[in-house]
Amino acid sequence: MSVNRRVIYWLVVFVVLLLTFWFGFIHKSGRKEAPEKVIPVEVDTVGTGSIQETIELTGWIKANTVVDIKSKVPGRIESLQAVDGGDRSTMPVEEGLAVKKGQQLAVIDHNVYLAQVAAAEAELEAKQVELADAEREKKRIVALYEGGSATQQGRDKAVTAAKLAAAREAFARANLELAQINLTESVIVSPIDGVVTAKHIDEGNLVSAGSRIVTVADIRTVKIIAAIAEKYSEKITAATPAKIKVDAFSEKVFDATVYSVHPALDAQTGTVQIEIRLENNGSLLKPGMFARVTLITKEKNDVVVVPRDIVLGGKVDEPYVYVVKDDIAYKRHVDVGIVQAEKFEIAGGLQPGETVVVNGMNYLTEGISVEVVRIEDIK
Numbered sequence: 001m002s003v004n005r006r007v008i009y010w011l012v013v014f015v016v017l018l019l020t021f022w023f024g025f026i027h028k029s030g031r032k033e034a035p036e037k038v039i040p041v042e043v044d045t046v047g048t049g050s051i052q053e054t055i056e057l058t059g060w061i062k063a064n065t066v067v068d069i070k071s072k073v074p075g076r077i078e079s080l081q082a083v084d085g086g087d088r089s090t091m092p093v094e095e096g097l098a099v100k101k102g103q104q105l106a107v108i109d110h111n112v113y114l115a116q117v118a119a120a121e122a123e124l125e126a127k128q129v130e131l132a133d134a135e136r137e138k139k140r141i142v143a144l145y146e147g148g149s150a151t152q153q154g155r156d157k158a159v160t161a162a163k164l165a166a167a168r169e170a171f172a173r174a175n176l177e178l179a180q181i182n183l184t185e186s187v188i189v190s191p192i193d194g195v196v197t198a199k200h201i202d203e204g205n206l207v208s209a210g211s212r213i214v215t216v217a218d219i220r221t222v223k224i225i226a227a228i229a230e231k232y233s234e235k236i237t238a239a240t241p242a243k244i245k246v247d248a249f250s251e252k253v254f255d256a257t258v259y260s261v262h263p264a265l266d267a268q269t270g271t272v273q274i275e276i277r278l279e280n281n282g283s284l285l286k287p288g289m290f291a292r293v294t295l296i297t298k299e300k301n302d303v304v305v306v307p308r309d310i311v312l313g314g315k316v317d318e319p320y321v322y323v324v325k326d327d328i329a330y331k332r333h334v335d336v337g338i339v340q341a342e343k344f345e346i347a348g349g350l351q352p353g354e355t356v357v358v359n360g361m362n363y364l365t366e367g368i369s370v371e372v373v374r375i376e377d378i379k
Contacts, residue, residue, distance in 0.1 A: 037368070037369070038369045038370065038371050039329070039360060039363050039364055039368055039369070039370050039371070040360060040370070040371045040372075040373045041322075041324070041329070041357045041359060041360035041361065041364070041370045041371070041372060041373070042357070042358050042359035042360060042372070042373060042374060043324050043355050043356060043357055043358060043372050044355070044356060044358045045353060045354070045355055045356075046304060046306065046346075046350050046351065046352050046353060046354045046355070046356055047304075047305070047352055048302050048303055048304055048305065048352055049301075049302075049303070049305040050299065050300065050301045050302075050303075050305075051299070051300055051303060051305050051337075051338045051340050051343060051344075051345045052296050052298065052299045052300075052338070052340050053296070053297045053298035053299070053338045053339070053340065054294050054295060054296055054297065054340060054341075055228065055232055055235070055236075055294070055295040055297060056292070056293070056294055056295075057226045057227075057228060057292075057293040057294075057295065058226065058290065058291065058292055058293065059224040059225055059226035059276075059291050059293060060224065060225070060288065060289070060290060060291065061222050061223075061224060061246070061285050061286065061287055061288065061289040061290075061291050062222065062223050062224065062225065062287055063194075063197070063217035063218055063219045063222060063223075063287045064218050064219070064220070064221040064222060064223055064277065065192055065194070065217065065218040066197070066215065066216075066217045066218075066287075067190075067191055067192055067194070067215065067216050067217075068212050068215050069105065069188060069190065069191070069212070069213050069214050069215070069216060070210055070211060070212050070213060071108060071185075071188065071207045071208070071209060071210065071211045071213055072185040072209055072210075073108055073109075073113070073182050073185045073186050073209060074108075074206075074207060074208045074209050075108040075109030075112060075113075075186065075206070075207065076108065076109055076204065076205070076206050076207075077106055077107070077108055077201065077202075077203050077204060077205055077206075077207060077213075078107045078108065078109060078110055078203075079106060079107040079203065080092065080093045080105070080106045080199075080201075080202065080203040080213075081093065081104075081105075081106075082097060082099060082103060082104065082105055083103065083104040084103075085100070085102075085103060093105050093106065093196060093199060093214060094196065094199060095196055095197060095198060095199060096195060096196065097195065097196040098194075098195050098196075099190040099193070099194060099195070099196060099216060100190065100193050101190060101191065101192050101193050102189050102190065103189060103190050104187055104188070104189050105188045105189060105190055105213070105214060106187075106188035106213055106214075107186060107187055107188070108186045108187075108188070108207065109186060110183075110186050110187065112186075113179070113182050113183040113186045114183055116179040116182065116183070117176070117179040117180055117183050119179070120172070120175045120176035120178075120179040120180075121176055123172045123175065123176070124169070124172040124173055124175070124176050126172070127165070127168045127169040127171075127172040127173075128169055128172075130165045130168065130169070131162075131165040131166055131168070131169040133165070134158075134161045134162040134164070134165035134166075135162050135165070137158050137161065137162070138158040138159055138161065138162040140158075141154055141155050141157075141158035142155055142158065142159075188213055190216050191216075192216060192218050193218060193220070194216040194217050194218040194219065194220075195216065195217055195218075195219055195283075196214050196215070196216055197215050197216065197217045197287065198214065198215040199213075199214050200212040200213060200214060200215070201213060217287060219280050219283055219285070219286070219287065220279070220280055220283075221277055221278070221279055221280060222277070222278060222280045222285050222287070223259065223275055223276060223277045223278075224244070224256075224275070224276040224291050224293060225273060225274075225275055225276075226273070226274055226276065226293055227266070227269065227271035227272065227273055227274070228271060228272055228274060228295075229270065229271055230265060230270050230271065230272065232297075233261070233265075233272045235297040235298075236258060236261055236272075236274060236295060236297065237258065237261065238257075238258055238259060238260055238261060239257050239258060240257065240258040240295055240296065240297065241255070241256075241257055241295075241296045242255075242256040242257060242258060242276050242278075242293055242294060242295050242296065243255065243256070243293070243294040243296070244256050244276070244278060244291050244292070244293055244294075245291070245292045245294075246285065246289045246290065246291050246292070247289075247290065248284075248286075248289060249284060252284075254278055254285070255278065256276050256277065256278030256293075257276070257277065257278070258274055258275070258276055258295070259275045259276060259277040260274070260275045261273075261274050262274065262275075276293060298338060300337070300338060300345060303337070303345050303346075303347075304345065304346040304347075304350050304351070304352060305343050305344070305345055305346070306321070306343065306344055306346055306350070306356065307342060307343055307344075307358060308339070308341070308342050308343055308344050309342075310356060310357065310358050310361060311334065311336065311344055312361060312362075314336070318333045319333070319334055319335075319336050320332055320333045320334060321334055321349075321350065321356050321357070321361070322356065322357040322361045322364050323350075323354055323355060323356055323357075324355045324356070324357060324370055324372070325355070327369055327370055327371070327372070328367060328368070328369060328370070329357060329364045329365075329366075329367070329368050329369075329370045330366065330367065331364075331365075331366045332349055332350065333349055334346050334348065334349030334350055335347040335348035335349055357370070
């Protein structure tokens with residue numbers, strides 16, 4: 001009985017083992033290998049190019065020179081007409097009128113000041129006659145005194161009278177010069193070449209000394225006053241190139257240079273003031289326009305340049321890109337140089353001619369297989 005049980009036991013074990021191996025074989029043979037994961041990416045060939053280190057600023061366009069032309073004499077404005085120096089033709093003085101240095105713009109009570117000159121000339125002539133008479137009398141009295149026929153007192157009176165006559169003649173001469181100056185100042189002329197940007201009074205009005213007549217601005221050259229942060233001040237010098245854009249000409253870029261850098265720092269704002277000047281060809285730029293300024297502090301040519309968004313990392317770990325070779329993506333650490341808007345200079349880690357991933361890099365890991373496709377296919 002015990003022998004039969006032992007035989008049955010081993011027979012059952014054998015059957016169980018046989019069934020186990022058989023099911024295992026069927027399961028193994030029926031299981032399919034998982035396909036290797038392949039990531040679609042778009043690639044580009046590393047090339048060289050130019051890149052600039054820039055600082056972005058804003059400011060307002062201003063005229064290079066602005067002059068408020070004021071009256072130096074009181075009176076009524078007889079004329080507010082610009083007189084052409086050639087044919088003496090006139091044109092009303094209005095905003096936007098182009099004027100030349102020395103060109104007549106207005107006249108204030110010209111006849112009044114002309115009459116004052118005439119009166120001063122007559123007064124001077126009278127004083128000159130008095131002086132001549134006093135000199136003759138002095139000469140006569142002095143001769144008599146030396147001959148013993150005149151007293152010391154008479155001589156002294158004659159000398160004093162001659163001196164007084166000379167002083168009155170000098171005073172009359174000064175009055176004439178003043179009258180001539182006032183006559184000259186009654187004709188208002190432009191001190192600079194420029195454009196009338198404001199007319200402050202109309203013809204026929206009374207003005208006092210110091211009243212503004214017009215404002216003239218020289219806009220052949222314009223300037224922009226801007227402030228830069230202290231940390232950038234060492235990078236900016238006179239002659240630093242700049243690019244200017246204004247909303248009125250959104251597609252046009254104006255070339256300019258830094259004219260001067262203020263020597264002192266503004267303690268309240270922590271900024272340094274700079275002045276940028278540029279030629280205003282065609283008078284396209286108007287005072288008051290808002291300007292966007294790009295200062296070019298550094299420029300490199302023929303260096304490795306890549307799109308900014310293909311460089312990963314950089315905050316916690318070192319910046320890196322993915323390089324593709326034989327359909328395998330490899331993580332490559334790089335050294336970033338100049339950063340300009342949408343592109344980076346790669347100072348080390350990449351060579352021209354290598355293949356880098358430009359789309360799909362966020363899904364990659366070191367050594368993963370990739371399939372090169374177009375960006376349309378990735379989307």
